[in-house]
Amino acid sequence: xxxxxxxxxxxxxxxxxxxxxxxxxxxxxxxxxxxxxxxxxxxxxxxxxxxxxxxxxxxxxxxxxxxxxxxxxxxxxxxxxxxxxxxxxxxxxxxxxxxxxxxxxxxxxxxxxxxxxxxxxxxxxxxxxxxxxxxxxxxxxxxxxxxxxxxxxxxxxxxxxxxxxxxxxxxxxxxxxxxxxxxxxxxxxxxxxxxxxxxxxxxxxxxxxxxxxxxxxxxxxxxxxxxxxxxxxxxxxxxxxxxxxxxxxxxxxxxxxxxxxxxxxxxxxxxxxxxxxxxxxxxxxxxxxxxxxxxxxxxxxxxxxxxxxxxxxxx
Amino acid sequence: xxxxxxxxxxxxxxxxxxxxxxxxxxxxxxxxxxxxxxxxxxxxxxxxxxxxxxxxxxxxxxxxxxxxxxxxxxxxxxxxxxxxxxxxxxxxxxxxxxxxxxxxxxxxxxxxxxxxxxxxxxxxxxxxxxxxxxxxxxxxxxxxxxxxxxxxxxxxxxxxxxxxxxxxxxxxxxxxxxxxxxxxxxxxxxxxxxxxxxxxxxxxxxxxxxxxxxxxxxxxxxxxxxxxxxxxxxxxxxxxxxxxxxxxxxxxxxxxxxxxxxxxxxxxxxxxxxxxxxxxxxxxxxxxxxxxxxxxxxxxxxxxxxxxxxxxxxxxxxxxxxxxxxxxxxxxxxxxxxxxxxxxxxxxxxxxxxxxxxxxxxxxxxxxxxxxxxxxxxxxxxxxxxxxxxxxxxxxxxxxxxxxxxxxxxxxxxxxxxxxxxxxxxxxxxxxxxxxxxxxxxxxxxxxxxxxxxxxxxxxxxxxxxxxxxxxxxxxxxxxxxxxxxxxxxxxxxxxxxxxxxxxxxxxxxxxxxxxxxxxxxxxxxxxxxxxxxxxxxxxxxxxxxxxxxxxxxxxxxxxxxxxxxxxxxxxxxxxxxxxxxxxxxxxxxxxxxxxxxxxxxxxxxxxxxxxxxxxxxxxxxxxxxxxxxxxxxxxxxxxxxxxxxxxxxxxxxxxxxxxxxxxx
Numbered sequence: 001x002x003x004x005x006x007x008x009x010x011x012x013x014x015x016x017x018x019x020x021x022x023x024x025x026x027x028x029x030x031x032x033x034x035x036x037x038x039x040x041x042x043x044x045x046x047x048x049x050x051x052x053x054x055x056x057x058x059x060x061x062x063x064x065x066x067x068x069x070x071x072x073x074x075x076x077x078x079x080x081x082x083x084x085x086x087x088x089x090x091x092x093x094x095x096x097x098x099x100x101x102x103x104x105x106x107x108x109x110x111x112x113x114x115x116x117x118x119x120x121x122x123x124x125x126x127x128x129x130x131x132x133x134x135x136x137x138x139x140x141x142x143x144x145x146x147x148x149x150x151x152x153x154x155x156x157x158x159x160x161x162x163x164x165x166x167x168x169x170x171x172x173x174x175x176x177x178x179x180x181x182x183x184x185x186x187x188x189x190x191x192x193x194x195x196x197x198x199x200x201x202x203x204x205x206x207x208x209x210x211x212x213x214x215x216x217x218x219x220x221x222x223x224x225x226x227x228x229x230x231x232x233x234x235x236x237x238x239x240x241x242x243x244x245x246x247x248x249x250x251x252x253x254x255x256x257x258x259x260x261x262x263x264x265x266x267x268x269x270x271x272x273x274x275x276x277x278x279x280x281x282x283x284x285x286x287x288x289x290x291x292x293x294x295x296x297x298x299x300x301x302x303x304x305x306x307x308x309x310x311x312x313x314x315x
Numbered sequence: 316x317x318x319x320x321x322x323x324x325x326x327x328x329x330x331x332x333x334x335x336x337x338x339x340x341x342x343x344x345x346x347x348x349x350x351x352x353x354x355x356x357x358x359x360x361x362x363x364x365x366x367x368x369x370x371x372x373x374x375x376x377x378x379x380x381x382x383x384x385x386x387x388x389x390x391x392x393x394x395x396x397x398x399x400x401x402x403x404x405x406x407x408x409x410x411x412x413x414x415x416x417x418x419x420x421x422x423x424x425x426x427x428x429x430x431x432x433x434x435x436x437x438x439x440x441x442x443x444x445x446x447x448x449x450x451x452x453x454x455x456x457x458x459x460x461x462x463x464x465x466x467x468x469x470x471x472x473x474x475x476x477x478x479x480x481x482x483x484x485x486x487x488x489x490x491x492x493x494x495x496x497x498x499x500x501x502x503x504x505x506x507x508x509x510x511x512x513x514x515x516x517x518x519x520x521x522x523x524x525x526x527x528x529x530x531x532x533x534x535x536x537x538x539x540x541x542x543x544x545x546x547x548x549x550x551x552x553x554x555x556x557x558x559x560x561x562x563x564x565x566x567x568x569x570x571x572x573x574x575x576x577x578x579x580x581x582x583x584x585x586x587x588x589x590x591x592x593x594x595x596x597x598x599x600x601x602x603x604x605x606x607x608x609x610x611x612x613x614x615x616x617x618x619x620x621x622x623x624x625x626x627x628x629x630x631x632x633x634x635x636x637x638x639x640x641x642x643x644x645x646x647x648x649x650x651x652x653x654x655x656x657x658x659x660x661x662x663x664x665x666x667x668x669x670x671x672x673x674x675x676x677x678x679x680x681x682x683x684x685x686x687x688x689x690x691x692x693x694x695x696x697x698x699x700x701x702x703x704x705x706x707x708x709x710x711x712x713x714x715x716x717x718x719x720x721x722x723x724x725x726x727x728x729x730x731x732x733x734x735x736x737x738x739x740x741x742x743x744x745x746x747x748x749x750x751x752x753x754x755x756x757x758x759x760x761x762x763x764x765x766x767x768x769x770x771x772x773x774x775x776x777x778x779x780x781x782x783x784x785x786x787x788x789x790x791x792x793x794x795x796x797x798x799x800x801x802x803x804x805x806x807x808x809x810x811x812x813x814x815x816x817x818x819x820x821x822x823x824x825x826x827x828x829x830x831x832x833x834x835x836x837x838x839x840x841x842x843x844x845x846x847x848x849x850x851x852x853x854x855x856x857x858x859x860x861x862x863x864x865x866x867x868x869x870x871x872x873x874x875x876x877x878x879x880x881x882x883x884x885x886x887x888x889x890x891x892x893x894x895x896x897x898x899x900x901x902x903x904x905x906x907x908x909x910x911x912x913x914x915x916x917x918x919x920x921x922x923x924x925x926x927x928x929x930x931x932x933x934x935x936x937x938x939x940x941x942x943x944x945x946x947x948x949x950x951x952x953x954x955x956x957x958x959x960x961x962x963x964x965x966x967x968x969x970x971x972x973x974x975x976x977x978x979x980x
Contacts, residue, residue: 121872130892311734
């Protein structure tokens with residue numbers, strides 16, 4: 001119980017501390033791949049500190065919702081991230097929400113963000129929300145189908161149980177491969193990465209996520225930025241713990257095992273960020289109305305994976 | 316049971332009383348107050364007696380050799396609670412909202428009768444009383460729909476509703492006729508004992524789906540619903556959407572799970588297929604609408620689809636002998652029914668307060684109401700999150716249970732179901748995602764942004780009664796979502812009575828989690844997640860305010876350097892739905908956009924037109940309507956014949972019937 005509580009608390013703090021670094025590492029690698037020097041890895045922390053110390057500039061007609069939203073978005077994303085096993089499975093509260101609940105928590109964060117973006121009544125907020133709604137309307141079902149596939153293989157929707165099952169008995173399966181591809185596409189879309197959205201653009205024709213947070217400033221923006229990096233880390237952790245669960249330890253392992261598994265987790269995150277940077281450098285952003293095709297592929301792959309498992313008997 | 320009947324009689328009494336009081340100013344408070352009290356009493360009885368043995372009463376009413384049979388069993392109790400809680404909150408809301416009614420005498424006599432009739436449907440235990448109560452419910456609600464009869468659209472809505480309601484009752488009449496068989500004992504007990512041949516059972520099932528589905532709003536029988544529900548006064552809209560559709564679902568569950576006996580696996584197909592299509596298309600319709608109440612009505616159609624999906628899964632499990640899974644799916648269906656009553660009531664109440672405050676119900680003419688109506692906007696927001704199936708609200712808990720029951724369905728042996736159920740899962744997930752988009756749009760354009768019209772700028776917050784009703788329902792959305800185990804345990808007797816299985820008792824699970832099958836498979840703890848989110852949000856806010864900057868400056872929003880952009884420059888309800896319209900509605904509704912750009916030098920504004928076609932109306936109802944019109948024209952000339960000709964018609968018809976009887980016998 002105590003060790004589970006310690007694991008839970010430790011992991012919550014770990015993801016919180018690690019998330020900005022992930023953004024920094026990805027930016028750095030992307031810059032190096034483009035033969036730029038790029039900002040230092042720890043720049044996101046400095047950015048956060050700078051934003052925290054700045055005044056908040058609120059639009060004149062914004063309501064209480066606009067000011068509450070950043071904290072709700074941050075908290076929901078953080079709680080969702082806390083439910084994902086990073087380097088250890090036996091988390092204290094892993095039974096409080098399964099993978100479907102994690103998806104839904106992120107959905108709640110998105111809902112609040114969209115509502116807050118509409119609060120000021122600018123066209124930017126509206127354009128961001130309308131596009132985000134279109135992307136989410138395909139990405140969420142695709143994600144649910146991935147969850148179905150994985151859950152049918154592992155016989156559970158609890159992420160800890162899934163990770164333990166995959167570490168022990170997970171083999172190569174066609175349906176899992178489909179789920180992996182679908183999950184990567186969904187992760188790119190959900191985290192507003194190229195080819196779906198560009199995290200570093202400020203061009204109104206293309207932006208989605210940035211358009212939604214355009215009116216935010218100061219500490220509010222800092223909370224949202226932090227939540228954004230947390231979400232990226234969350235998706236990487238989900239992919240890692242379902243499809244690459246090696247190094248994950250159970251509750252009650254020794255100190256050395258902890259150190260090894262933590263190192264394994266960090267390696268996984270860095271590899272993922274390198275792959276993400278390579279992908280983002282190698283391909284171009286899609287036109288907004290091409291995105292549904294990509295997400296449709298993810299949805300169909302997820303559905304095919306689920307169908308295969310249904311037909312072959314399932315759990 | 317006698318108490319329940321006495322309460323229902325009391326509601327009829329209130330209806331009669333309102334006729335006497337109709338000219339008095341105090342009529343509305345008396346009627347709504349009495350309805351509130353009686354509904355609360357009925358709700359309490361239903362909540363308390365769900366676990367008890369069924370009790371039956373026969374009254375010497377109705378057909379002379381049949382009598383009127385009434386029975387209070389767990390299923391009836393579950394729906395009685397839904398009906399009467401919905402009725403109580405609508406009455407509470409109407410204590411304030413009803414004062415704005417222009418012609419109260421068109422509402423007051425029918426409102427208690429409507430409540431009474433819905434209660435009567437649920438407790439009726441013979442086909443005659445059931446159909447009588449069903450038709451009474453239809454007619455009372457029709458009268459309420461026609462309350463604002465001077466508005467142009469209302470007459471049309473009432474006309475379509477009347478036709479569809481007659482169709483539904485007609486189908487149910489034949490369904491009961493088939494179920495009772497040739498010997499025709501119409502008590503439910505006799506119907507249960509009577510077994511049908513598979514072909515006839517299929518026919519009865521289809522008739523039941525048409526009858527119950529047309530009242531519930533299953534696509535393609537939904538056409539009346541988005542016309543009729545918004546036309547009624549808002550508390551009646553809430554009752555029709557939140558409660559009357561549940562009575563229709565009750566009818567389906569009663570017939571399919573109880574009266575028809577042991578199911579065959581293919582009985583689940585109509586419910587699954589129509590439910591899946593209804594869930595996805597219903598909310599897509601909602602995304603294309605700009606009238607606030609019509610958006611809500613279409614979203615009711617979506618939720619009815621979701622409930623039918625769960626009921627269909629339960630039928631499939633029951634047919635294959637998986638009692639535990641059947642109990643899970645059926646509980647999910649009932650639970651979602653209850654949840655939908657809660658959030659849809661809140662949303663319709665919210666729409667009612669908006670209409671009272673501004674006189675508008677087109678979202679394109681609202682906006683910015685969060686500043687003028689802070690309390691009701693908060694309740695509307697909570698209900699919007701609940702209906703979008705987001706944790707920690709109740710909509711998520713019930714949809715989560717439905718997802719869990721989809722995840723146990725690979726054990727079903729039938730290949731047809733194995734292929735169908737994943738597709739239904741996609742439709743369900745699509746519906747949930749669309750619902751979130753739909754309610755971001757509905758809440759965002761109504762309550763947020765800049766004020767679009769003067770009427771919206773002068774809005775005032777609703778009265779206390781209305782706010783109390785909204786806040787109670789919204790708080791219950793949260794409470795039920797945070798503590799779903801209590802409701803699940805409460806619903807178990809109803810599920811067990813119908814499918815002979817039950818879910819794990821949730822009260823015995825530590826930390827108030829819910830576990831649909833077993834703890835290693837899946838569990839959910841709304842209380843903990845909610846506490847977690849609240850705690851970390853407050854922690855974050857406190858830390859930030861303690862250690863970081865606390866200053867706030869107000870400034871104009873970023874206008875890209877073009878000051879003085881009008882309010883029309885912000886996104887509207889139509890433009891918010893544009894990407895989804897372009898991606899999905901081009902297929903579903905043949906959506907088209909047409910840009911009319913004047914040539915250079917011409918100062919006319921450019922015009923963007925959008926075209927949508929309703930496939931159901933175009934391909935199903937329009938041909939029927941034109942066929943009816945054509946045949947009416949053709950038959951027109953036999954209206955003007957001599958009496959001799961008419962007598963010969965009668966003679967021919969008589970001979971025909973006698974020949975038919977001779978051949979049949």
